[in-house]
Structure formats: C-alpha cells, structure tokens
Amino acid sequence: MNVADSEVVASILSPHYSITDSLHEADLILLNTCSVRDNAEQRIRKRLRELAALKKKNKHLLVGLLGCMAERIKEQLLEEEKTLDFIAGPDAYRSLPELIDKASVGTVSFNVHLSEEETYDDIDPVRYDSNGVSAFISIMRGCNNFCSYCVVPYTRGRERSREPNTIIAEAQNLFKKGFKEVTLLGQNVNSYCWKEAEKNIDFADLTEQIARISPLLRVRYATSHPKDISDKLLFVMAKYPNVCHYIHLPVQAGSNEMLKKMNRIYTREYYLERIKRIKEILPDCAISTDIIAGFCGETEQNHQDTLSLMKKVGYEYAFMFKYSVREGTKAAEKFEDDISEELKIKRLEEIIALQQQLSLESNKRDIGKTVTVLVEGVSKRSDQHLFGRNSQNKVCVFPRQHYKVGDYVEVKISRCTAGTLMA
Helix, strand or coil: CHHHHHHHHHHHHCCCCCCCCCHHHCCEEEEEECCCCHHHHHHHHHHHHHHHHHHHHCCCCEEEEEEHHHHHCHHHHHHHCCCCCEEECCCCHHHHHHHHHHHHCCCCEEECCCCCCCCCCCCCCCCCCCCCCEEEEECEECCCCCCCCCCHHHHHCCCEECCHHHHHHHHHHHHHCCCCEEEEECCCHHHCEEEECCEEEEHHHHHHHHHCCCCCCEEEEECCCCCCCCHHHHHHHHHCCCECCEEECCCECCCHHHHHHCCCCCCHHHHHHHHHHHHHHCCCCEEEEEEEECCCCCCHHHHHHHHHHHHHHCCCEEEEEECCCCCCCHHHHHCCCCCCHHHHHHHHHHHHHHHHHHHHHHHHCCCCCEEEEEEEEECCCCCCEEEEECCCCCEEEEECCCCCCCCEEEEECCEECCCCEEC
C-alpha cells in the first residue's frame, strides 16, 4: 500500500519535480512510513539521522515525512527530528506543493487531516519503480475493523471505496500500456462496496469486471479479512483463470481467547470453515497469512493452538511478527504487554521454523507439475535465468532461453527450496 501511495505522491509532484536515483542529487526527499510495527518506525528514525548529514552538505535539501507514522506522532516527530521540514498524513498528499513551498522559506508545517472521502481516484499514479509487468491499484482506503493491536483505523481513517469505473479505467489503461498483472489493494479489500442509485457493487463484482478486461491480464488482491471473504468471490476466482488462485488471509492467532482479545470478530472454527470452503471451490489455491507471536496474555496453550492451526491449514507462506505495543490502540489501553521479549522471540522462532517446513512441503508437492509463469525479471543469481510467479504467487526460476519480461511461459517444476521453485 505504501508503494501505491508513493506512486500517487509522485503524480501529484510531477509538475514540480522529477525522480532521481541519487540521494546526493535530490532537492527533496520524502520518507513514506508505516506504523504497524515498532521496527518500521525505528528504521525511519535511523534514516532521518542519516539524512541529517546530507542536509549539512546541501542547505537547500528538504526532507518530508509521509504516511501513517506522520499521522500517529506528528508533534513528537517535529520536536524530536530536526531533520524534518514538513509532515503529510495519508489523506493530505494533495497539500504537498503547499507544504513544500512553506518549508522552502523555513516554515515547518504539517497536514495530517483524516478525510472521510479522499480516495485519490482522479490521480493517475506514476509507476516510477515498476518492472512494467505488475502494478498496484488502490480500490479503497481506511479500515473499520479496529483490531485491538492495530493503529490503521487511527492513522488511515474509516473505510471508503473508490468509484468502480475509475478503478476499471485504471486497470484498462495499465493493460494498454503493456502491464500484464494488477493487484487490487485495500486494508480489507473484500469489504469493498459501492452504492449509487440502483447500483450496488461488491468486491466479487469488481473483481469480475476487471477479469473481463482481458484473459491476458492477471488479477490479484490483498488483503482479505476472514469475516468478509465470500463464496461469491471464490466462485468468481474459479470462473476466471486470470484471477490468481492465491489468497492472503491473516489469522493472527490460533486460539479463540487471543482472537477475542485482538477483536478479530471471527473464531478459530469460523476461520477453518472458510479455509475448508476455499479448498472445496479452489482446490489448487495457495493460502498465506499473518501471525503475531506473544500478544498480551498469550499462554503456552494459546501458542500451541496457533501452531496447530498452521499445520491444519498448511500455509504456503506467512508474514510472522512478534507483538509490539502501538500507542493509542485498545490493546495498549486495556492489556498489559506481559510476555517477555525472550519468550516472544522463542515463540516467533518456533512459528517461523514450522512455516519453513510447511512451505517446503507445499513446494515439494509442485515438483513435476507444469505451471504458467508471468516473467517479471532476470534472476538475481544468474543472468541466464528468469524469474516470475505462477497463479499461486510462488516464485519460479527457469532458463532464460528466448523468453523476455512480460511473457507467459509454461514451465515444469524440477526441484525447490522452501521459498523458490526451480523449473
């Protein structure tokens, strides 16, 4: 989502600035931030300290902070980080030219107003760091779920969906430009809803309309909330081969006690029922997830429940983190962060080790299969090999031969690691 936001910012600033790959050439440096985990914020503070040296050499250099971190601790940042010249929250990117003008005459300013309407649907993002094959399309902003550990509803505001015709037009335009894959983005994409007069379009309807643009345009999406993923959407995925058979379905924890404390709304049993339905309708669908280790009050049994759920689902891959307190969330207000750092790390390591095993087992099952891969680039290890992803979002590496970026290639899987298929 930050990549998509940065592309919007690049578009807004394109009349005034061009993009450079060199920090030393830059007159303006923007850091687009995330507040979901403390580690991300600490990396930004480290980067700001590094940029202070650049500002000493270039007195005209301006440094701005964008995104969720800007929204969350704006006054604290401006007081503590003297490198900063201005701050813009996720809904304030249109005001950047004004903020930059003020900063250029020495006025430190910020705009972190949260909007109930802003979706940037009239802005054509600048795909400044694209491979020319895959692109992101933001279809909605904000979140209404208020998970107890999460700052997103407070930093990005409430859910609002983009007008569907603008999304479809953006996808059509990308395909005309040669892009072969779009990923529909939202904090919770399957709660997308657009109502106008008698028109009522949900996420399954939107996905189907984009799939119809061309069978050569792959469609992916992220992220799904288990409470909203519908059979209707699964049947759309089954109907259109170009809608990739891959679902990222964050579970966060495997015990009902932890899910309730996290305010995840669903139970373990409901989540597993949704997994069962996915596998019934889409037998070859790959499923990934998010998992938090060491949430407030997590017992050893709660942890074992998470491990057992992982085994039951058999995730292809997972994003795994140890819990970090985010100020302003319900968890920070109501619960004690009472799991020691050592125990959080131990449990996280066990989750990672199990997922490595599950990923390897999943990839081994693919050996001997022939799959369609969309070529995305040259392998980092050998310029004689290309890489791309199959419908299940698995990375495949194979001999270059006469193929090029953007081609669809049929490859046969010959061996694997936990993270890569060799073909």
